[in-house]
Structures are given as C-alpha cells and as structure tokens.
Amino acid sequence: MRKFSLLAILLLFSIFICLGAGTALGASNGNINSSSLQVNMTKQNPDTARPGEPVELTVSVQNVGTKDLKDITVKVNPEYPFTGISGQSLEKSISYLNARQDDNEGGVLKFKLMTDAGASAGTYDIDIVTTYKSGSGSSSTTYTTRKTITLEVRGKEYAQIVTIDKANIDIAKEETLEFIVTNTGTSPLKNMVISWKDPEGVVLPVYSDNTKYIKYLDAGESVKIVYAVMADVNAEPGLYTLDINMVLEDYESNENTINTTAGVFVGGETDFDVSFSESDEGEVSLSVANVGNNIAYSVKVSVPKQENYKVSGSSSTIVGNLEKGDYTIASFDVLSTQGAEASQESGSRIPGTAKAGVEEENLTAASVQNKPLKVQIEYTDAKGERITVDKEVELELSGGSMPAQAEGPGKRGGISSYLPYIAVILLAGGALVYRRKIQEKIQLMKNKKSGNKNPGEQKTDIKTLRD
Structure with missing residues (x-):
C-alpha cells in the first residue's frame, strides 16, 4: 500500500513537471522572449518596401500565458532607411488581454513608416518594444520585451534622360544627337529599350532607326546613346518636341514604361558668299x-x-x-x-x-x-x-x-580728279569761240564785196582775212 502511494506520488509529480516543461517550451518557441505574450508581424503592405514610399506593418499581440495582462504598450523603433510619418503614432496601447488566447484572438495594431528615397535594395531590421503588467494591485509586475523583425526593401527602378548634348540641329545637315541615360534608381536595370519620335516628322534618324538597346545598367550609372539625325530642308526654324519612350525591366523581369519629352531647336547659322x-x-x-x-x-x-x-x-x-x-x-x-x-x-x-x-x-x-x-x-x-x-x-x-x-x-x-573733263570742256569752248570769229570775218568780207569796193581794197581785205 505504501509502495502504491509512493508510486502514485511520483507519477503525479512527473506529470506536473512535464506540464511545466511544456509551458516553458511553448513560450521558448514563440516569436518573443516572453512567458505569456507573443508579438508578431503578420503582414507588410506592400510586401517589399519601396524607396520614397510608405510601408504599413500589421502587428498581432497575443496573450498565451495563464495570467491576464493589462496596460500593454507596443512601440516601433525605426532605423534607417525607415522613419516615422507625421501624424502617425509609433506607439499604441491595448488596455487588457485575457489569458490563454487562441491564434484568432488578441490585439491587432497597424504602424506606418516611410522608406527613404535613396534606400538600396536589401533587408533591414526594426525593433518592436512591448511593455505590459501582470497581476493586480501591489503585486502587479511590469515586464518589457524586445522583438526584432526584418523588412525587405526593393530597389527603385527608374531611369531618365539627364542631358541632351546638342539642343540645336541645323537644317539639311547631318548632325549627331546624343542622349545620356542615367539609372537614377537604386536597383539595376536590364534590357532597356530607348526610342524617340518627332510628331511633326521634321527631325528624323539617318543610317539607323530610332531605337537603341541597353542590356544592363547598374544603379547610379550612365550610358551615352548616339543617333545620326537630319532636319528637313524645308523645315521652318523653331523649337520641336521629341517624344522619348523608355521600356525597362526590373530584377523580377517586370516591364515598366517611362515617357518623357525633350525639345530641340531646328535651324541655326547660315553662310555667305561675297564677291567683287x-x-x-x-x-x-x-x-x-x-x-x-x-x-x-x-x-x-x-x-x-x-x-x-x-x-x-x-x-x-x-x-x-x-x-x-x-x-x-x-x-x-x-x-x-x-x-x-x-x-x-x-x-x-x-x-x-x-x-x-x-x-x-x-x-x-x-x-x-x-x-x-x-x-x-x-x-x-x-x-x-x-x-x-x-x-x-x-x-x-x-x-x-x-x-x-x-x-x-x-x-x-578732289577737284584734281576732274581736270581731264575740265580740259576737254575748255578745248571745246575755245574751238567754238574761234569758229564764231571766222564766221564774223567771212560775213564782213561779203558785206564789203557787195559795197563795190575797188580791187585794191578787196585784195587788202583778203590778205587781212588770210592773216
């Protein structure tokens, strides 16, 4: 009888030890180092945080212990590349949690964080600090636990035309048009397709089409794309628009399209021919x-x-x-x-x-x-x-x-340049005066002849005329 009693006592003691060990094991297998409270991140929206965009965290708080808990406070301590958002609290409270809660019970809290625009792709840690009270009155005890969760950041896939080296295209003259494409995101880009078009058809590529390919472009890197172009000889000088289209592929093979515009001036300098x-x-x-x-x-x-x-x-x-x-x-x-x-x-x-x-x-x-x-x-x-x-x-x-x-x-x-003309005029005038005097003398002789003068006088007049 004593043996049976001793055996029964040993069995009961073993059962209590196993139950205690099971409770301790269950707590040690939880996501937080607490004997009675589990804090887990159940959802992240979006699934991977993106630079320059907010991310929402859903946190579940569950009392798996044998005692009721009260005054539970959950606080998120963000570190780079995450920061708080104005108007969004990083600390939230739950007044009371019953003991022995199931998976679908407990409290659900949501926190919003902002991801830095320059964040690189990767995983980052965030600490969640929880404080709560167990017991009542003067016998209540305050506990503090810390849990570290991991957030994934997906790099930003974005490229842009940073510069166009030539903003002026001469008419009817072959020119080189260079685009400098830069990956301004934080993730590599691959299989990029760059194309452009002048809606008015004034500027056109020559020797090739308007499409270029970039196989791979790492974050922060740039590449130069060169086109040979020509403007229509009948084009009116002025500013023309180029519609630029970029199709890029991220590391998950998803395609994104970026549309942008650029302006080029058609018409420039001219040339002259000067001849005598x-x-x-x-x-x-x-x-x-x-x-x-x-x-x-x-x-x-x-x-x-x-x-x-x-x-x-x-x-x-x-x-x-x-x-x-x-x-x-x-x-x-x-x-x-x-x-x-x-x-x-x-x-x-x-x-x-x-x-x-x-x-x-x-x-x-x-x-x-x-x-x-x-x-x-x-x-x-x-x-x-x-x-x-x-x-x-x-x-x-x-x-x-x-x-x-x-x-x-x-x-x-000055006047010396007119001397030849003056001489000609003087000679012409002198000739005219001389001719007029001859005519007067001839007329005088005719008058004398008609007056029946003697031969001696006529001879004298003729001699005078000859002189």
Whole structure:
C-alpha cells in the first residue's frame, strides 16, 4: 500500500513537471522572449518596401500565458532607411488581454513608416518594444520585451534622360544627337529599350532607326546613346518636341514604361558668299549672297579697318533680311593705302605734308593685286542671336586706275580728279569761240564785196582775212 502511494506520488509529480516543461517550451518557441505574450508581424503592405514610399506593418499581440495582462504598450523603433510619418503614432496601447488566447484572438495594431528615397535594395531590421503588467494591485509586475523583425526593401527602378548634348540641329545637315541615360534608381536595370519620335516628322534618324538597346545598367550609372539625325530642308526654324519612350525591366523581369519629352531647336547659322561685282567712279560694289539653309535677319555688311585699304565715308550698310538663296549689292568708297605705306617705309614723305594726304590713293590693278579686301557680315539668326562672319574678297580691276570720289579740297580724289573733263570742256569752248570769229570775218568780207569796193581794197581785205 505504501509502495502504491509512493508510486502514485511520483507519477503525479512527473506529470506536473512535464506540464511545466511544456509551458516553458511553448513560450521558448514563440516569436518573443516572453512567458505569456507573443508579438508578431503578420503582414507588410506592400510586401517589399519601396524607396520614397510608405510601408504599413500589421502587428498581432497575443496573450498565451495563464495570467491576464493589462496596460500593454507596443512601440516601433525605426532605423534607417525607415522613419516615422507625421501624424502617425509609433506607439499604441491595448488596455487588457485575457489569458490563454487562441491564434484568432488578441490585439491587432497597424504602424506606418516611410522608406527613404535613396534606400538600396536589401533587408533591414526594426525593433518592436512591448511593455505590459501582470497581476493586480501591489503585486502587479511590469515586464518589457524586445522583438526584432526584418523588412525587405526593393530597389527603385527608374531611369531618365539627364542631358541632351546638342539642343540645336541645323537644317539639311547631318548632325549627331546624343542622349545620356542615367539609372537614377537604386536597383539595376536590364534590357532597356530607348526610342524617340518627332510628331511633326521634321527631325528624323539617318543610317539607323530610332531605337537603341541597353542590356544592363547598374544603379547610379550612365550610358551615352548616339543617333545620326537630319532636319528637313524645308523645315521652318523653331523649337520641336521629341517624344522619348523608355521600356525597362526590373530584377523580377517586370516591364515598366517611362515617357518623357525633350525639345530641340531646328535651324541655326547660315553662310555667305561675297564677291567683287563692279567698280564705278570710286565705288566698289560687292555681291553678298546667303548660301546657307537658314534665313538671315538684319544683315549688316561692313568693311573693317585694315592695312591695305581705307573706306571714304560710311564703312557699313544695312541690307535687311536675306532668305536662303537671296543676294544683295553693297557699295563702298574704297581707297588704297599702298602708296602711303611705301612712302613711310622709304622715308620720302614730304615734311609738313598732312599724313591724310598720302594715305589715300586711287585703286589700281597693281595696288589690289594679292591684297584681298576684308569684309565683315553681321546678322541675327532664327534664335535671335547676333552672328558675325568674316570674309575676304579679291578685287579684280583692269589696267589703269579707278578714279576716287571727291572728298574736299587738298585731298586726292578732289577737284584734281576732274581736270581731264575740265580740259576737254575748255578745248571745246575755245574751238567754238574761234569758229564764231571766222564766221564774223567771212560775213564782213561779203558785206564789203557787195559795197563795190575797188580791187585794191578787196585784195587788202583778203590778205587781212588770210592773216
């Protein structure tokens, strides 16, 4: 009987030990180091956090112990790349939890965090701190537990056209158009397809289509895409839109499309052909033609200061607008300074003579030979920018000299240039006066003859006339 009683006692003791061990084992196998409270993250929305976007955490709080709990406080302590959101509390409370709760019982709390925009793909830890009270009155005990959960961050897949190296495309001229594509996200991109289109059909690719492929582009890296393009010869100068389309693939092989636009200016500078047209009485006429593909506004033609030539009067003239293919004539009074240079080099200039008196010299074939005239053309292009073009013109004069226009007393090209004409006029006037005197004498002789004068008088008159 005693043996049976001792055996029964041992069995009962073993049962209590096993039950205690089972309770302790159940608590040790939980998600939090607590003998009576389990805290678990049951849901994350979205499943992987994305940089620059919020993420919502759903946390379950379950009392699996044998005692009721009260004043439960759950607090989330975020670390980089997570931060709190304004207006969203990171600490929430549950007033009471019954003992021995099932899986579908307990409290459910939700927390919102913001993911940093520059976060890289990976996993990050967050601590959840829980405080609660067990017991009642003066015998109640406050417990604090800490649980670490892991959040996954998915990198941001995004690319953009950072720069276009050439924003100006000349008309009817082959140009290179370069796009610099940068992965501004935090995850690698692969199998990217870049294409563009001008809705008006003015700018078109040449030698290839408008599509380029990028096999792989790591986060933060850039790649240059080069196109050969040309603008329509009949295009109106102005700003045109390029619609750019980028299709990219993330590490989960999901396709994303990014659409953007860029502007390019069609039309640019032009060119001119300047040639000697003619010379007349001291004027040099130049033919100025717009040989480029763009219109030139407010064209101004000038003869700048230079060694071999000098302009008498205005050195500039405004000829207005020149369409492509148009031309105009600009005239200037040009003199040669070659004689002055020769005089100064030999030191033969007459002392006391004004320098201006020897600086000007009529243009001759010898004085312009191998001495091109420098001409400057200023114009405004279609973008409103003022452009200057320098040209040189060979003056082709025949033998002899080109008379210079009068500039006032004491200068070459003044009244002395008219001396040949004055001499001709004087000779013509003298001849006219002489002829009139002859006619008067003949008339006088006729009058005497009709008056029956004696032969001696007639002979005398004829002799006089001969004299």
